[in-house]
Amino acid sequence: MTEEDVKRTYLRFAHQFLEPYEDPAHPAIIGMQTRGVYMGKRIMQIIQNETGAKPDFGVLDVTFYRDDFRSKLKMPEVKVTEIPFDLYNRDVILVDDVLYTGRTVRSAMDALMAYGRPRSIRFCCMVDRGHRELPVSADYVGMTVPTHADEEVRVKVNELDGEDAVYVVMGGGDE
Ligand SMILES: O=P(O)(O)OC[C@H]1O[C@H](OP(=O)(O)OP(=O)(O)O)[C@H](O)[C@@H]1O
Ligand SMILES: O=c1cc[nH]c(=O)[nH]1
DSSP, X not given: OOHHHHHHHHHHHHHHHHTTOSSXXXXXXXXXXXXXXXXXXXXXXXXXXXXXXXXXXXXXXXGGGOTTTTTTOSSOOOOXXXXXXXXXXXXXXXXXXXXXXXXXXXXXXXXXXXXXXXSEEEEEEEEEOOOOSSSOOOSEEEEEOOOOTTEEEEEEOHHHHSSOEEEEEETTOOO
16 A cells, blocks of 8 residues: 555544544544554544544553463563543444454453443454454454465554555565
8 A cells, every 4th residue: 555545544544433423532542552553643633633523542552461472472572551541331443553363453352341341342454464363353444455374464654664555575575
């Protein structure tokens, strides 16, 4: 996806997030570390610019809730979790860059439940690359990309990577 594609997708996400609600501040947005945080902030900024409302925004790190926490991740890098509002009875939209096996978003749902009891949780990702290992799907998808298991999807965000783009690369390779 080019910069143009990615920007158009953020705009679409903002409109999709607001569609079910009269109050543009109604849905709470939670960005998943790392790139989902920047994605979520972008979407929130568009909502704010277009409506003047500022939805509640949080940041979630799922490290401790991963099912491979003890086995695969020997020295996990734990990042910040900050949810500065009450999750009870809220409609929450989780934002992440890639949906692959589904294990990360499953962990995120567990983590959110530990913080409170949202009324609903929806999931937004820039790329659904298939290869699910758990029965989860995204509610808002930038692009569905059929991939080979050897490939990797890399979502770039300007704040970290100096560009807005999405690449599919051979595992470990450069785009
Ligand atoms: O559906 P899954 O198989 O769980 O894969 C998707 C997750 O994988 C990536 O995170 P990764 O663990 O590569 O770390 P990152 O956030 O640093 O990119 C991506 O950001 C998603 O969170
Ligand atoms: O291809 C993939 C798989 C998981 N996470 C990514 O960021 N890319």
